[in-house]
Amino acid sequence: MQYALEMRNISKSFYGNQVLKNVNIAVAAGEVLGLVGENGAGKTTLMNILFGMPVIHSTGGFEGEILINNEHVNIDSPRRAMEYGIGMVHQEFMLIPGFTVTENIKLNREITKDNLLSKVFGKSLRTLDFPAMRKEARQAISTIGMSIEELAVVAGLPVAHKQFIEIAREIDKKNLKILVLDEPTAVLSEAEAEKLLDTIRYFAKRGVAIIFISHRLSEVLKVSDRITILRDGVVVDSKPSSSFTVSEIAEKMVGRKLENVVLPPRAKEPSDEDIIMSIRNLKVYMPGEMVKDFSIDIRRGEILGIGGLAGHGKLGVANGIAGMFPAEGQVYFEGEPYRLNDPSYALRNGIVYLSEDRRGVGLLLDESVEMNIAATAIEAFGSFTRRFLFMTVYDRKKIREHALEMIKKLDIRCKSPTQTVRRLSGGNQQKVCLARAFTLNPKILFVSEPTRGIDVGAKKLVLDYLVSMNREHGITIVMTSSELAELRSICDRIAIVAEGKLSAVLPPKASDAEFGLAMAGEFQEVLQHG
Amino acid sequence: MEKLKKILISYAVPIAFSILCVSAVLVAQIPPIFLASEIVRRLSRNTFLVLSLIIPIIGGLGLNFGIVLGAMAGQAALFFVVDWKIKGLVGILVACLMAGAISVVLGWLAGLTLNRAKGREMITSMILGFFANGIYQLIFLFFVGSLIPFRTKQFLLPEGVGLRNTVDLYGTVASALNNPWMIRIGTVRLFVLPLLIVAGLCLFITLLFKTKLGQDIRAVGQDMHIAEVAGINVNKVRVIAIIMSTVFAAIGQVIYLQDIGTINTYNSHEQIGLFSIAALLVGGATTRKATIWNAILGVVLFHTLFVVAPSAGNRLFGQPQVGEFFREFLAYAVIAFALAMHGWRAKKILM
Ligand SMILES: Nc1ncnc2c1ncn2[C@@H]1O[C@H](COP(=O)(O)OP(=O)(O)OP(=O)(O)O)[C@@H](O)[C@H]1O
Ligand SMILES: [Mg+2]
Numbered sequence: 001m002q003y004a005l006e007m008r009n010i011s012k013s014f015y016g017n018q019v020l021k022n023v024n025i026a027v028a029a030g031e032v033l034g035l036v037g038e039n040g041a042g043k044t045t046l047m048n049i050l051f052g053m054p055v056i057h058s059t060g061g062f063e064g065e066i067l068i069n070n071e072h073v074n075i076d077s078p079r080r081a082m083e084y085g086i087g088m089v090h091q092e093f094m095l096i097p098g099f100t101v102t103e104n105i106k107l108n109r110e111i112t113k114d115n116l117l118s119k120v121f122g123k124s125l126r127t128l129d130f131p132a133m134r135k136e137a138r139q140a141i142s143t144i145g146m147s148i149e150e151l152a153v154v155a156g157l158p159v160a161h162k163q164f165i166e167i168a169r170e171i172d173k174k175n176l177k178i179l180v181l182d183e184p185t186a187v188l189s190e191a192e193a194e195k196l197l198d199t200i201r202y203f204a205k206r207g208v209a210i211i212f213i214s215h216r217l218s219e220v221l222k223v224s225d226r227i228t229i230l231r232d233g234v235v236v237d238s239k240p241s242s243s244f245t246v247s248e249i250a251e252k253m254v255g256r257k258l259e260n261v262v263l264p265p266r267a268k269e270p271s272d273e274d275i276i277m278s279i280r281n282l283k284v285y286m287p288g289e290m291v292k293d294f295s296i297d298i299r300r301g302e303i304l305g306i307g308g309l310a311g312h313g314k315l316g317v318a319n320g321i322a323g324m325f326p327a328e329g330q331v332y333f334e335g336e337p338y339r340l341n342d343p344s345y346a347l348r349n350g351i352v353y354l355s356e357d358r359r360g361v362g363l364l365l366d367e368s369v370e371m372n373i374a375a376t377a378i379e380a381f382g383s384f385t386r387r388f389l390f391m392t393v394y395d396r397k398k399i400r401e402h403a404l405e406m407i408k409k410l411d412i413r414c415k416s417p418t419q420t421v422r423r424l425s426g427g428n429q430q431k432v433c434l435a436r437a438f439t440l441n442p443k444i445l446f447v448s449e450p451t452r453g454i455d456v457g458a459k460k461l462v463l464d465y466l467v468s469m470n471r472e473h474g475i476t477i478v479m480t481s482s483e484l485a486e487l488r489s490i491c492d493r494i495a496i497v498a499e500g501k502l503s504a505v506l507p508p509k510a511s512d513a514e515f516g517l518a519m520a521g522e523f524q525e526v527l528q529h530g
Numbered sequence: 531m532e533k534l535k536k537i538l539i540s541y542a543v544p545i546a547f548s549i550l551c552v553s554a555v556l557v558a559q560i561p562p563i564f565l566a567s568e569i570v571r572r573l574s575r576n577t578f579l580v581l582s583l584i585i586p587i588i589g590g591l592g593l594n595f596g597i598v599l600g601a602m603a604g605q606a607a608l609f610f611v612v613d614w615k616i617k618g619l620v621g622i623l624v625a626c627l628m629a630g631a632i633s634v635v636l637g638w639l640a641g642l643t644l645n646r647a648k649g650r651e652m653i654t655s656m657i658l659g660f661f662a663n664g665i666y667q668l669i670f671l672f673f674v675g676s677l678i679p680f681r682t683k684q685f686l687l688p689e690g691v692g693l694r695n696t697v698d699l700y701g702t703v704a705s706a707l708n709n710p711w712m713i714r715i716g717t718v719r720l721f722v723l724p725l726l727i728v729a730g731l732c733l734f735i736t737l738l739f740k741t742k743l744g745q746d747i748r749a750v751g752q753d754m755h756i757a758e759v760a761g762i763n764v765n766k767v768r769v770i771a772i773i774m775s776t777v778f779a780a781i782g783q784v785i786y787l788q789d790i791g792t793i794n795t796y797n798s799h800e801q802i803g804l805f806s807i808a809a810l811l812v813g814g815a816t817t818r819k820a821t822i823w824n825a826i827l828g829v830v831l832f833h834t835l836f837v838v839a840p841s842a843g844n845r846l847f848g849q850p851q852v853g854e855f856f857r858e859f860l861a862y863a864v865i866a867f868a869l870a871m872h873g874w875r876a877k878k879i880l881m
Contacts (some may be wrong), residue, residue, distance in 0.1 A: 054758060079761035094759050096752045107749060108760040112742050124743040 002070065004029040004209035005050075005178050010064035012045055012056070014423065017415065019045050020062075020233045027178070027209040027226075032200060034224030034241060035213045038253055038455040039427030040413040041230040043213050044091050047180050051088045052081045068178070085177030087170040089184050091213075091426040091453070093162050097155035102130075102137040104154055105169045111136070140168040144199045158288035159187040159357050160310050167199060179203055180211045183426065185219060186453040187356070189310035189482035197223045215427070215455050217246045229253055254457040261463045261489050264471050270299035270492065276476050277321075277338070277444060282329035284313070284320030291316035291327075292500030298444070298478060303470050305491035305508075306480040309519050313500040315356055318446040318480055322346050322353030347380050350443035354433065354450065356480070363421050363429055370403035370417035373435045380440070406435040411461050427454050434462060438469065445469070448480040463490050484515060496523070543864070544814040544827060551834045558841035565837060567718040572833040573826070574708075574724035575789040579806045580813075580825040581731050582778035586651075587820040588739070589771035590751035592872070593807050593865075596640045596655035596772065600779025601799035602666045603632040607780070608787055609670070609693065612702045613682045619710065621703040622788060629780035636662070637776030641769030648754070652817070652869070659803060670795060697793045704791040724785055731778065732822050747771055751818075782806075808832060808861035817872040835860065 003026045012020040020042045027033045037043050048055060049062050052075040056062060066073055068084055075081045081088075095104045111133050112118075112126035137150045146164045154162060163184060170179055181200070185193040193216070200223050204210055214220050220227060221241055228238040229252045237252050277298040284291035291313040298304055308314035320327035323343035331338040339345045346353065363372055377383040378394070384402070386395045403417040412431045414424055421432055430453050437445065450466065451459040467490055469475045481487050487494050488508040496503045498521030506514060517523045538545065555565065579597070586594040607629035611621045640658055647654040674680050675691040683690065685697045698704070708721040738744040749757040750767045758764045783802060787793055794801075810820060813828020836857055843853025 051759075054755075077761075078759045079763070082761050090759070094756050096749055096756055098752050099749070103745070108746070108757075108762050110742055110745055115741075117737070118741070124746075125738075125741045127737075127741055128745060 002029075003027060003067070004031075004069060005211075006067040006070075007046070007050065008065045008067065010046060010049060010062060012042075012049060012062040014045075014059050018233060020049075023064075023230070023233070023235055025211075025228050025235070025238070027211060029177070029209050030204050030207045031226065032204050032210045032212055032224045034220035034227040035211055035230065036215075036217065036220055036227060036249060036253055037230030038232075039431070039453075039458055040425040041253075041455075042233040043230060044182055044426060046230075047088065047182055047211065047213070050075065050081065050178075050180065051086060052077045052079075054078075082173075085173075085175045086180070087173050087176045087178070088180040089163075089166045089170060089182060091182040091186075093166065095154045095162055095165060098153065100151050100153055101141075101148055101157075101165055102134050102150045104165055105137040105140055105150075105172055106133045107169070109173070136172060137168070140172040141165075143171050143202075144168055145195055156287050158286070158311075158315070160189070160192055161288055163187050164192075164196075167196065171199070171203075176203075176208055178209045178211070180213075182213045183215065183453055184212075185214050185216055187449070190484070192310050193219060215453065215459075217249050217456065221246060221249070231255060250456045253455065259460070261460055261467065263467060263490065266301070266471060268301070270302035272297065272299065274300045276300040276334060278332040279317075279321070280330040280332075282317065282320055282327060282331065284316040284325055284327040286313075286316040286319050286325040289313050289316040289319070290500050291320055291497070294329075294497065294500070294502050296495055296502055296505070298476060299492075301470070301474050301476055302492045303466070303477045303479060303490055305487035305494035306478060306497060307482070307484055307487050307494055307515075307519070308497035308503070310482065312498050312519075314480055314482075314497040315448055316500070317497065318353055318448055318478065319355070322351065322355075322446060324353070324355065344380075347376075347440075350441075351446070352437055352440045352442035352444070353446040354437040354448060356448035356452065363432060365422040366420055368418045369407070369412065369414050369421055369424070369432055370399050372421050372432050373403050373406055373439055374399045376436055377439045377441075383439075402439065403435075406438070409461065409465055410435055411458050427458065430454055431458065431462070434465075438465065441473075442475060444476045444478060446478045446480070449482065450479060451481075451483070451486060459486075466490060541814055543812060543867075544831065547812050547831045547835070551831055551838070554835060554838045554842045557845055558838040559845070560838050560841060563717055565834065568837045569830055569833060570718060570720060571789070572836075573829055574721045574728065575786055576806070576809065576833065577728045577825060577829050578724075578731055578785050579779060579782035579802060580809050580829055581728070581735065581822065582775050582782050583806060583810050584735060584815075584820045584822065584825065585738070585747065585771050585778075586775045587815065587818065588751050589747045589768060590754065590818070591644060591655075591768060591771060592652040592817045593810075593868070594655055594772065594775050595652060595659050595803060595807070596637075596644075597775060597779035597806065598659040598799045598803040599636045599640060599662050600629075600633045600776040601783040601802050602662060603636060603776070604629040604780040604783030605787065605793055605795070605799055606632065606666075606670075608699065608703065608784060608793060609674075609680075609685075609697060612685070612697060612699060613680050615682075615702060617702050618706045622706050622784060625703065625784050626781050629784055630777050633776040633780040634773055637773035638769060640776065641772035644772060645765045645768055652872075663800065666799075667796065693795045695795055697795055699788065699791050699793065703788050705788060707785060707788050721789075724789070727785065735822060743767075743770065804861055804865070805832070808864045811864045811868045817868055832861075 006026045008024055010020055010023045023046060035043050057076060066075060073084060111129045113129050115127045118126040134150055141148050141150060144164055144167055148161050167184065170176060185196055188196060197219060200210055200212060212224060221244060224241045227241045227244055229236050229249060231253060275297045280295045282291055282294040288311055294317055306314050306317055319325045323341050323346050327340045331340060333349060374384050378385060384395050384399045385392045400417060407417060410431045413428050421429055434450060451462050454462060466477055470477050491508050493505050494508060495505050496518035498519055503521045504518035504523040506518060582597055583594055607625040611625045616624050643658060644651050644654055671692040674693055675686050680686060685694055687694055707723045711722040713720040713722060746762050746767045749762060750764050754764050786802065809828040809832040810825055812832045813824035815824035839853035839857045840850040843856060844850045
């Protein structure tokens with residue numbers, strides 16, 4: 001069999017910790033290989049090896065061999081990988097924030113033309129041909145069916161757009177033969193993810209070999225021809241996707257059966273009598289997620305879901321309340337007027353926000369897991385500190401205890417609480433973010449996309465934890481998510497946002513059709529006419 | 531309102547300096563014509579050196595304290611041009627070529643060193659400057675006249691080995707760039723050639739950032755890791771940025787010294803590193819952002835203060851020295867402030 005790419009007997013250790021053991025994978029041209037596994041199973045590491053990433057070579061390289069079209073190759077840098085026609089959409093964004101969309105798509109593949117200097121001093125002094133670059137960038141963007149202003153600076157764009165820009169960049173590579181997509185759909189809504197799957201099929205038709213990594217197993221099942229399952233750095237199964245079901249994959253990934261989230265009863269059900277926050281005519285100027293006129297009463301002690309299609313403003317609501325983007329409107333918190341546009345005011349009043357853009361609100365990558373978990377609580381409230389003589393010092397013991405508890409509850413896969421966060425897998429970094437927000441003991445917790453990039457097993461743990469915070473400590477939770485199933489599994493009510501306005505508030509048991517109509521913004525009419 | 535506040539904050543340093551300058555000018559009661567002629571002259575004399583700092587800043591290397599290496603190369607070249615008695619524009623040209631060649635090597639070495647000290651470029655380039663200064667002193671105190679032949683005895687120390695504290699350029703290349711083309715407007719003299727050369731460098735920098743190489747420098751400056759993953763040869767780009775900066779500093783030092791007319795053998799380069807960096811910062815540049823306009827504005831503001839500080843000091847305290855101390859103090863203060871801001875921004879915890 002002629003494979004476009006084969007990786008044979010790949011083993012890799014980080015500082016004596018073996019994370020890949022004799023892994024074999026293979027993809028043919030025009031084939032889609034789904035690669036799945038728990039957080040920390042080694043998926044990204046395997047792909048980093050393929051792409052010659054510096055992190056692999058600065059930690060002692062790897063064992064095993066890589067073959068492209070049956071020929072041995074030595075990939076020691078991303079540059080070399082690109083020469084072999086390998087493209088990669090990394091799990092974390094590889095976009096330069098200060099550059100425009102065009103500049104990012106064309107990064108290091110700029111179109112240039114000759115000038116006087118370049119004739120004397122060589123190619124690197126050729127002038128950039130911006131109009132031509134712009135044209136090709138626009139073309140690449142429209143190939144994936146998006147409309148993104150190609151001269152916009154990337155920094156201010158919504159995460160979904162950033163993700164599509166990364167994909168447009170790969171599309172634009174003319175010599176692309178092997179494409180790796182490491183969790184490209186994690187930041188996308190279901191509709192957007194569908195669009196991305198179409199793009200994958202389009203690539204496959206063009207004869208590109210594709211490796212697709214995702215924690216959304218139904219997607220993997222839909223788009224892949226073959227699925228390889230990794231567990232703790234070992235391939236546990238690899239078969240045509242037609243021979244799997246979602247639950248089989250999930251079980252093979254985590255090595256045990258998965259149960260549903262249980263919702264314990266409350267002493268007192270939340271009701272409209274006791275409103276913790278009242279939002280009236282909220283407007284939020286968040287590029288790509290504008291909120292135009294949103295009003296709702298949040299009941300004390302409930303779990304409120306916010307759903308809706310991407311770009312309709314569901315992400316804007318929490319961002320506006322937390323002061324991340326300019327907002328206006330009347331908001332009352334526990335009956336008092338609430339000040340918008342002031343993040344520290346929000347935090348002081350116990351309103352904690354976990355952004356969907358976890359890169360943006362940075363983990364301290366070179367700090368330990370425990371310090372990351374405690375950092376904001378220390379900074380904002382002076383928790384985990386004690387008086388010592390005349391100084392305030394960290395209470396190391398308390399920090400450690402708390403960190404260990406979070407590590408256990410959220411199943412953060414790390415060697416110890418003192419490990420630096422940089423060395424965790426992408427999904428486990430996400431869990432540290434969650435742990436940090438949960439540590440703040442909020443009155444209202446706004447979480448956006450809490451299970452983004454987290455594997456099926458851990459997803460349940462995260463939702464369980466949210467439920468237990470709600471039931472045991474009475475914390476009001478507002479959860480924004482693009483996964484309807486997730487909202488329906490734990491929310492008391494689900495608010496659907498369409499075109500920047502509240503379209504409907506539905507119970508979790510409402511039918512798919514009702515949710516569909518609400519998302520299209522047509523629910524009201526249905527109520528009136530039928 | 532918010533916007534205005536943001537603008538005020540981001541231009542805090544130039545605004546503060548403008549206020550300081552205006553008040554100093556008022557106190558000193560310096561005739562405006564005199565001030566104007568001094569500023570124009572200093573623009574043609576110092577701007578080139580200040581501009582040499584821009585490329586490394588955009589390349590993410592911060593303030594290149596290593597321009598003193600270039601300055602040393604410029605001086606070294608001038609010593610020999612003086613010794614060989616090459617006069618006028620030819621002398622300048624020879625000096626620039628020699629200094630350029632030396633600083634390509636020095637810049638290359640500095641670049642390699644800085645690549646091994648990623649994230650600590652500024653302190654490393656500062657140390658490199660001290661180190662190079664040691665070698666410079668060794669060469670010009672002990673080797674010149676002994677190992678390295680030097681004919682012009684009047685510039686050597688009495689024993690015939692080592693250069694004197696000052697080497698003057700009169701009769702060789704002093705004002706060699708200034709004299710050929712001078713325009714007089716009233717009592718203000720414009721030296722057209724140096725100004726044209728400065729304009730040329732401005733043009734070059736502008737054009738550079740429209741080329742592939744310029745784009746690579748910007749990308750590396752914004753995020754080394756992403757640039758590397760995109761296949762850019764990060765180390766090479768950084769070395770090129772440092773080489774360019776060093777070469778421009780060398781040429782800038784030649785331009786500067788031909789205007790001054792004498793070389794302070796063991797001091798000129800040190801001073802010029804300090805004052806150029808301070809001037810750029812005064813113009814509103816930071817350790818991460820710098821433009822041509824920051825350089826020009828910086829030279830104007832910083833040197834206005836230079837010109838008026840002694841008389842202002844004299845009027846206020848009856849002592850010109852106070853003004854001199856004050857400006858030295860300000861130069862260091864501005865740099866310290868920029869470095870502190872740099873550290874603070876790097877540390878800032880979000881949320
Ligand atoms: N730079 C590093 N240094 C040390 N250990 C690392 C480093 N990068 C990853 N690891 C470890 O390697 C293991 C595999 O990580 P990897 O990122 O490949 O997981 P993954 O399958 O991509 O998970 P996720 O679904 O969370 O993205 C993890 O245990 C992680 O802690
Ligand atoms: Mg990963």
